[in-house]
Amino acid sequence: MIKSMRESVLSKNYFIIWDVFLKYLPSRFFIILNSLVIIPFFAHVLSSGEMGIFQISIGILNLVCTCSTDWISKTTLRFWVKYKRKNELESFFSNIFFMTIISYTLIFVLYFCFSDLICAKFFIAKNILLLTLFLVIPCGLRQFLYQMLRIFNKPFLYTFSIIIYQISLLCLFLVFSNIWEHVFSILTAMSMSIFAIDLYILKQIDLKNKLSLKLTPSMLQESLKYSLPLIITNVSLWSVFHVNKFIFQYDHYFTDTAIAGIAWFFTTSILAAMFSTFLFSVFPTIIKQFEKKRIIKEFVTNTIQLYFVIFIPFVAVFSLFSREISNIFLSEKYSQACVLLPFFAVSIFGHELLKLINIKYHLKNKTYVEMVLSLIVGLISLGLNIILIPKFHILAVGIVMLFSILLLIIANSLIKFNSIDYIIPKKVFKSATAAVLIALTSFSFVFLLFGPNGLSDYLSIAKIVVFFALSYLITWQFRARILE
Numbered sequence: 001m002i003k004s005m006r007e008s009v010l011s012k013n014y015f016i017i018w019d020v021f022l023k024y025l026p027s028r029f030f031i032i033l034n035s036l037v038i039i040p041f042f043a044h045v046l047s048s049g050e051m052g053i054f055q056i057s058i059g060i061l062n063l064v065c066t067c068s069t070d071w072i073s074k075t076t077l078r079f080w081v082k083y084k085r086k087n088e089l090e091s092f093f094s095n096i097f098f099m100t101i102i103s104y105t106l107i108f109v110l111y112f113c114f115s116d117l118i119c120a121k122f123f124i125a126k127n128i129l130l131l132t133l134f135l136v137i138p139c140g141l142r143q144f145l146y147q148m149l150r151i152f153n154k155p156f157l158y159t160f161s162i163i164i165y166q167i168s169l170l171c172l173f174l175v176f177s178n179i180w181e182h183v184f185s186i187l188t189a190m191s192m193s194i195f196a197i198d199l200y201i202l203k204q205i206d207l208k209n210k211l212s213l214k215l216t217p218s219m220l221q222e223s224l225k226y227s228l229p230l231i232i233t234n235v236s237l238w239s240v241f242h243v244n245k246f247i248f249q250y251d252h253y254f255t256d257t258a259i260a261g262i263a264w265f266f267t268t269s270i271l272a273a274m275f276s277t278f279l280f281s282v283f284p285t286i287i288k289q290f291e292k293k294r295i296i297k298e299f300v301t302n303t304i305q306l307y308f309v310i311f312i313p314f315v316a317v318f319s320l321f322s323r324e325i326s327n328i329f330l331s332e333k334y335s336q337a338c339v340l341l342p343f344f345a346v347s348i349f350g351h352e353l354l355k356l357i358n359i360k361y362h363l364k365n366k367t368y369v370e371m372v373l374s375l376i377v378g379l380i381s382l383g384l385n386i387i388l389i390p391k392f393h394i395l396a397v398g399i400v401m402l403f404s405i406l407l408l409i410i411a412n413s414l415i416k417f418n419s420i421d422y423i424i425p426k427k428v429f430k431s432a433t434a435a436v437l438i439a440l441t442s443f444s445f446v447f448l449l450f451g452p453n454g455l456s457d458y459l460s461i462a463k464i465v466v467f468f469a470l471s472y473l474i475t476w477q478f479r480a481r482i483l484e
Contacts (some may be wrong), residue, residue, distance in 0.1 A: 012354040012378055017285075017303055021278055023155035030159070034166040036270035036329065039262070041170075043331040046182050048258040054183045055131045056122055056249055056263025059242040064133065066234040068103035069140030071227040072096060073147045078226060078362060080151050083219075095223060098215055100140065107133055122249045131187045144398060145201045163198045168193040172193035193375045227360075229371035236371075236378025240404045243382055247389050255333075262398050263337035265354070265383060267344040275352035286359060294379055301424040304356050305431040305483050311349060312435035313442075314470040317464055318345035320443050324460035336394055344400025350405040357412050360420050373411045377404050427484075434482045435475070442470040 046054065076096060084091040119126050140413055149158045172189035180188070241264070248257040262379050286296055318325065319342035326338035361370045381404040388396035446467045450459065475482060 002006045002185045008154055017282055017299075017306055019432075021282065023153075029176075030163045030166060034170070035266070037274070037276075038166070038170055039266050039269060040329045042186070043262055043329075043334060045177075048255050049260055050182050052245075052249060052254045052257035053128065054186060055257060055265065056124055057128055058215055058265070059181065059238075059245055060118075060129070061132050061135055061139065062242060063235070064107060064236055065139055065223040066134050067142070067145055067231055068136060069100065070108055070234060072099050072103065072140070074144040074230060075223045076144060076147045076151075076226045079223065080147075080328055086215075089310065090217070095220050096144070099220075099223070100144075103259060104137060104140075107136060122246060123254075126248060127451060128183055128187065131184065131191065135187060135191050135194070135404060136192060138198055141198045141473050142194055142201075143322055145205070145297060146197060146204055149201070152205060153383050155206070157201065161201055164198050164200075165193050168196065177372055186471040201445055226365050226367060233367065233371045233374040236374035239378040240381045240401060241347075243265045243350075244385050244389060244400070247385055251390065253393065256393055258465050259334050259336050259394060260340065262334050263340040264344055266329065266337075267341060268316060269334075270349060271311075271318065271345055272352070274314065275307075275311055275348065278310070279352060279355050283355075283359070286363075297424065300356065301427050302387050302483070303355070304423065307353065307356065308428070308435045309430045309475055309482060312432075312439050312466055315345045315445065316347045316439035316471070320344060321460070321467070324463065328457050328460060340398045342400045343358070346400045349406045350402075350409055354405070354409055357409065357423075357441055360415075366415055366417075369415060370412065373408065374417075377408050380404065380407070430484075431482055434478070442467050442474065444472060 016148035022204045044049070079092065080089070083089050115126060115129055118124065119129055146158065149155075159213065172192055175186050176188050178330035179185070231377050245257050245260050245264075248254070248260060280318050286300060286303075322338040325341060330337055358370050361367045381400055384403070385396065388400060392399075446463050449460060449466065454458075
């Protein structure tokens with residue numbers, strides 16, 4: 001009887017996770033499909049110097065968004081349910097609006113103070129830097145709107161916005177590239193596309209909350225207590241993932257900037273698009289269950305088990321077929337990117353896994369613990385990059401990044417809260433081990449069937465397809481044991 005009830009709970013959990021994930025998956029399918037076209041296109045059209053500058057611009061954009069808008073949008077997701085139940089959404093959104101205005105003001109004050117120094121040190125034109133900062137406005141609004149789409153459970157609107165953005169980005173770039181230089185054209189196309197999508201989503205969701213600059217001190221204090229540690233946490237993680245490109249650029253290793261940039265850009269566009277969607281869709285469900293005082297232990301455990309089973313094959317492809325992927329999708333001038341793809345793939349997988357492990361901090365509003373650990377590891381990563389990159393160049397980037405992510409996973413896993421029990425380690429370890437063994441078994445079969453190297457692009461694609469098919473076939477066959 002008890003066993004039957006447990007199986008019923010597990011079945012229900014997996015159904016909920018799958019149902020929510022599959023609603024958002026089509027949007028990521030189109031992102032991945034377009035990335036397989038757009039990124040190789042940019043890799044062939046842009047020179048390595050232009051690619052390096054573009055990657056520096058994207059790195060700056062990520063950093064500024066992290067410090068100014070990302071934490072605000074996460075605050076919206078975390079507390080929307082709470083303030084809706086209290087009928088205080090108008091006050092809450094007014095606080096969000098106030099914090100956003102202050103953030104945007106600080107961005108452009110800092111631009112006028114430090115733009116000359118940044119442009120000189122990292123060899124980026126001032127108009128490119130200014131356009132990058134203007135991009136923060138539509139990107140910040142989009143982050144907020146995407147959180148609202150999660151809250152309102154509107155996956156189809158989310159999917160449609162992604163498709164239109166990808167198409168308009170490419171079309172506008174093709175138009176503008178005949179007028180301006182390539183990097184400026186890409187950033188302009190991004191700005192216009194995101195603005196258009198933001199306006200469309202705003203119209204569709206029809207937010208009717210009145211906004212003002214009136215603050216509610218207690219509400220603001222709660223939001224800042226939760227979110228400000230996230231800034232330091234995210235800046236530390238930004239350092240782990242992006243500081244290597246800035247070190248290359250600062251030291252005049254412009255080709256290495258481009259190689260590290262395109263390898264990271266391609267890997268994140270494919271893998272992070274899927275991994276983050278899984279968390280993007282499940283995270284609100286976990287918060288709602290927690291806020292309603294429900295036990296979340298089985299649900300979070302099942303979520304992590306599915307995460308391993310679904311995505312280990314993708315990590316394995318980037319790790320075991322990195323040379324084939326590089327030859328197929330990236331220009332010959334970025335052939336060294338194959339060295340970085342395995343490191344980046346495992347690091348991205350670990351980073352997204354870390355979000356599930358660290359959900360305990362968000363549920364208990366103790367994000368300062370995550371902040372301290374991330375700051376320590378971020379500083380270690382920065383020091384290792386500064387020391388090792390001049391000696392080992394590209395290889396140092398991969399080693400330091402992977403080491404930093406593994407250190408974060410170990411450190412955060414050791415932190416326990418007596419008041420929250422949310423993961424069953426034994427079950428997670430069992431599913432993870434099974435997923436890795438299945439991937440290695442499938443690769444061994446593909447290796448015996450096709451041989452090691454020297455195949456055409458078509459046969460390389462065939463190897464990857466057979467690997468996926470075999471991995472998921474074995475997983476499906478033994479799913480009951482793997483996810484038990």
